[in-house]
Amino acid sequence: MVLSDAERExxxxxxxxxxxxxxLVLRSRIVLESADGRAIAxxxxxxxxxxxxxxxxCRRFLERRLDGLCDEPRPGVPRKISDADVERVIPTPRSYAEIFLNVVAYVEHPAGGHFAAWEQPSAYTDDLRRAVKIAKELPSGSADS
Incomplete structure (x- = not known):
């Protein structure tokens, strides 16, 4: 499977x-890994x-390229709220944290998902070390607020 630079990006x-x-993330990873020459298994x-x-x-991508990775329209009443509207309404983890917590540091990784420690253990370890260092440098009692 061959990808154009624009498709890969x-x-x-x-x-x-x-x-x-x-x-969509899984489908994208499947295509990327396949395009890198890995066997299906x-x-x-x-x-x-x-x-x-x-x-x-892989078959759907080869038949319809990027459009093949999108979900097919489902039967029933069409959605009234777009994905973009949902993304605007639901706060990101950072904005949510900043509303309710005293955020002293925030790191957002490009990948890792729900199992970051398993998927990117070195990044997770670096974050833990950085957090401990920051916590040690905070004035006494400021981490509780």
Missing amino acids: LLQSWVRRRSSAQS EVARRLATTTDTVRTW
Whole structure:
């Protein structure tokens, strides 16, 4: 499978974006890994999915390129709220934290998802070390507020 530079860049941005649907992130990773020359079974193993899933999304990408990775319209009443509207209304973790907590440091990683310690252990370890250092430097009692 061969990707254009523009396709690769867009797929990588979907993977990095925190607001991307997890289904789109998985599909993007499948295509990226396949385009890097990995076998179907290896892609499935690396992404903890089935070989049928890898085959399906590779086939759909080859047939319709990037449009093939988007969800098909579902039966029933069309949605009245777009994904962009949802992203504007639901606060990002940082904005939510800044409203309710005394944020002294914030790091946003381009990848890692819900299992950051497992997916990027070195970045997670670096964050923990940085947090401990910052906590030690805070005046006594300021970390409680």
